[in-house]
Amino acid sequence: MNYSNQKGVSIVQILIFVIIFGILIGGGFLLLNNEKAKTRDAKRLSDITRIQAAFEFLINDRSNYLGAAENGCNQTGMLVSQCNLGTYLPSIAQFKDPGSHQYLVVKPPTENNYEISFELEKDYYGLKAGTHYLDQAGIR
Numbered sequence: 001m002n003y004s005n006q007k008g009v010s011i012v013q014i015l016i017f018v019i020i021f022g023i024l025i026g027g028g029f030l031l032l033n034n035e036k037a038k039t040r041d042a043k044r045l046s047d048i049t050r051i052q053a054a055f056e057f058l059i060n061d062r063s064n065y066l067g068a069a070e071n072g073c074n075q076t077g078m079l080v081s082q083c084n085l086g087t088y089l090p091s092i093a094q095f096k097d098p099g100s101h102q103y104l105v106v107k108p109p110t111e112n113n114y115e116i117s118f119e120l121e122k123d124y125y126g127l128k129a130g131t132h133y134l135d136q137a138g139i140r
Contacts (some may be wrong), residue, residue, distance in 0.1 A: 037121040040098040044118055045127075047095055047103065048134050051080060054089035055114060055136070065109035065136070078105045080116050106133060 058067050073083035080103040081095045097103060099121065107115035116134040123129050133140050 034122070037099075038124065041120045041122055041124045043098045044101075044120065045124065045139075047097075048116070048118055048139060050089055051083075051085070051092070051095070051103070051116060052134055052138070054085040054092065055109075057088040058085065059136075064111040065114050066111055068109040068114065073105055074108045076105060076108065078108075079103065080105060083109070107135070112136065 068083045068085055070084045081093050085092045101119040104117045106117045113136050117131055119131055120127055120129050
């Protein structure tokens with residue numbers, strides 16, 4: 001038998017192609033998931049910055065943060081969307097973490113302080129992944 005005239009693709013060549021293709025697809029999914037997490041973190045920081053601005057408008061108008069605790073947001077563990085900041089941030093009632101976390105009141109608003117917690121999935125512009133807090137001094 002003369003094997004030099006055979007044409008086509010061998011099983012080994014097909015297996016090598018499938019393995020390489022699988023590795024490329026798997027790497028693509030990993031990159032995509034990483035980018036999705038960064039996008040969610042960007043949305044979180046955008047929301048938190050807007051909440052911070054609303055609290056600052058409130059203290060400029062009333063000289064304290066107590067107004068945010070009226071009709072909601074007056075207990076630890078409550079959602080930030082329940083804070084009375086609608087005058088300064090009309091969409092506050094719709095604020096929701098883009099992932100599975102929540103923006104929570106850690107310290108209810110008082111005359112001179114408040115504290116809100118939020119989570120980052122990945123390191124993002126100098127902030128490490130994990131729980132962070134917003135208070136009158138900023139994000140930490």
